[in-house]
Amino acid sequence: MPDSLAGLRLGLDHSYARLPERFHARVAPTPVAAPRLLRLNAPLAEELGLDPALLASEAGVAILAGNALPEDAQPIAMAYAGHQFGGFTPRLGDGRAILLGELIGPDGARRDLQLKGAGRTPFSRGADGRAALGPVLREYLISEAMHALGIPTTRSLAAVATGEPVFRETPLPGAVLARVAASHIRVGSFQYFAARGDAEALRLLADHAIARHDPAAAEAPQPYRAFFEGVMARQAALVARWMLVGFIHGVMNTDNTTISGETIDYGPCAFMDAYDPATVFSSIDHYGRYAYGAQPRIIAWNLARLAEALLPLFDAREDAALEWARAAIGRFPALFEAAYAQGLRAKLGLATAEEGDDALVAALLARMAEARLDFTASFRALADAAEGAAPEALAPLGDWLGDWRARLAREPGPAAEKAAALRRANPAVIPRNHLVEEALSAAVEREDLAPFDALLAVLRRPFETPPPRYAAPPPPGGAPYVTFCGT
Numbered sequence: 001m002p003d004s005l006a007g008l009r010l011g012l013d014h015s016y017a018r019l020p021e022r023f024h025a026r027v028a029p030t031p032v033a034a035p036r037l038l039r040l041n042a043p044l045a046e047e048l049g050l051d052p053a054l055l056a057s058e059a060g061v062a063i064l065a066g067n068a069l070p071e072d073a074q075p076i077a078m079a080y081a082g083h084q085f086g087g088f089t090p091r092l093g094d095g096r097a098i099l100l101g102e103l104i105g106p107d108g109a110r111r112d113l114q115l116k117g118a119g120r121t122p123f124s125r126g127a128d129g130r131a132a133l134g135p136v137l138r139e140y141l142i143s144e145a146m147h148a149l150g151i152p153t154t155r156s157l158a159a160v161a162t163g164e165p166v167f168r169e170t171p172l173p174g175a176v177l178a179r180v181a182a183s184h185i186r187v188g189s190f191q192y193f194a195a196r197g198d199a200e201a202l203r204l205l206a207d208h209a210i211a212r213h214d215p216a217a218a219e220a221p222q223p224y225r226a227f228f229e230g231v232m233a234r235q236a237a238l239v240a241r242w243m244l245v246g247f248i249h250g251v252m253n254t255d256n257t258t259i260s261g262e263t264i265d266y267g268p269c270a271f272m273d274a275y276d277p278a279t280v281f282s283s284i285d286h287y288g289r290y291a292y293g294a295q296p297r298i299i300a301w302n303l304a305r306l307a308e309a310l311l312p313l314f315d316a317r318e319d320a321a322l323e324w325a326r327a328a329i330g331r332f333p334a335l336f337e338a339a340y341a342q343g344l345r346a347k348l349g350l351a352t353a354e355e356g357d358d359a360l361v362a363a364l365l366a367r368m369a370e371a372r373l374d375f376t377a378s379f380r381a382l383a384d385a386a387e388g389a390a391p392e393a394l395a396p397l398g399d400w401l402g403d404w405r406a407r408l409a410r411e412p413g414p415a416a417e418k419a420a421a422l423r424r425a426n427p428a429v430i431p432r433n434h435l436v437e438e439a440l441s442a443a444v445e446r447e448d449l450a451p452f453d454a455l456l457a458v459l460r461r462p463f464e465t466p467p468p469r470y471a472a473p474p475p476p477g478g479a480p481y482v483t484f485c486g487t
């Protein structure tokens with residue numbers, strides 16, 4: 001058991017831990033051999049109302065490693081179920097993550113503080129409860145990049161080396177990630193109770209989630225229906241944002257789909273380089289279930305699983321509940337399409353609407369796929385084209401470029417303003433796979449975090465033009481990129 005640090009309090013609340021015992025397991029982190037702070041996210045700490053100097057002190061690092069508990073912690077592992085690659089597991093739960101409690105920031109927002117890789121829990125199912133350094137730094141880097149891109153996501157507060165190996169295919173250095181989230185409630189959290197026929201717990205969880213994420217739904221004539229519609233709207237907006245930057249989550253299981261609308265669980269995720277809707281990076285995704293272009297369909301499927309779990313709350317009469325749920329899910333494609341189309345229009349610099357716009361967008365994507373153009377670099381180059389340049393990257397677009405220039409000319413305002421708007425809509429920088437790998441292997445193999453720091457600094461300003469190597473697509477001729485769950 002970790003020590004309790006007399007006097008050290010983080011100001012934690014425990015609304016989830018106050019839910020009935022069957023919602024979680026009370027379990028403390030397992031101390032590690034030699035905790036060493038690798039990186040602390042000081043700006044995030046300040047946003048949370050935590051003192052970065054305190055977190056970086058010996059006592060603070062002990063907490064971030066799970067070697068000590070703040071006096072006001074009530075550590076729990078959350079129970080949840082989930083569909084993984086389509087197959088249902090009724091009991092997953094936090095097998096290696098422990099929630100210390102909830103921070104109420106100076107902004108009034110409530111956020112979970114969780115340690116990922118903090119040791120075994122009753123949900124570990126034979127696994128070690130630990131995380132390897134590479135995946136921890138990967139989640140740190142990519143979640144911070146997503147945040148800088150303006151995409152809702154869990155955040156990374158700190159990465160701590162444990163001084164202990166974890167055994168995967170080979171021994172790897174271990175680490176703990178301190179993660180912050182609006183909540184860790186997932187589609188699978190509702191499935192857990194639905195699968196048990198526990199109507200009371202289902203209602204308590206829905207009330208809790210409404211209070212946290214949809215307070216307005218509580219006032220609606222049908223609060224649980226309004227809540228479901230809120231989750232749908234947030235996920236439609238989220239997945240549209242993923243699509244607009246070429247993000248591939250890689251493991252969109254229902255236990256990795258939040259109620260808050262934040263991106264969670266960065267495992268085999270990666271950003272697409274050349275535009276191809278069939279792009280898959282994950283080594284375990286043999287059938288392309290979670291391919292780039294499949295994501296809107298998969299999120300709708302996951303939301304249908306949520307609707308199924310919530311049926312008894314929609315209406316006490318089963319057929320009426322089912323009828324409403326079907327109609328609600330039927331509205332998802334339009335919700336997604338609206339968010340996605342709006343984002344694409346912004347990526348093309350179109351603030352006004354004209355009849356031929358949809359066709360213009362569709363023609364661009366078709367041409368990009370055909371020529372396998374780099375998704376990020378091509379969109380970014382449009383800003384230069386708007387200022388009269390003829391970027392080489394856009395040469396393969398042929399006649400399309402002329403059509404687009406003519407359309408852009410009908411938008412109001414000076415060219416410089418249009419270019420600036422295009423640069424705000426199209427990032428110059430995404431976490432390029434080859435750069436992420438370079439940063440992680442330097443950290444893991446040589447304990448050299450300089451490439452990680454340099455990459456993170458650039459990723460924090462994705463809309464500014466970086467040194468060329470950070471914006472460039474991968475050098476041609478490399479092997480296809482493969483990611484691993486690597487947990």
Ligand code: AMP
Binds near residue numbers: 092097127256485487
């Ligand atoms: P993930 O694919 O990381 O979202 O995890 C799916 C499930 O496996 C969750 O219940 C995790 O808690 C559990 N899990 C993943 N890795 C480990 C591990 N090293 N030890 C214990 N449980 C794990």
Ligand code: MG
Binds near residue numbers: 255256265
């Ligand atoms: Mg997960």
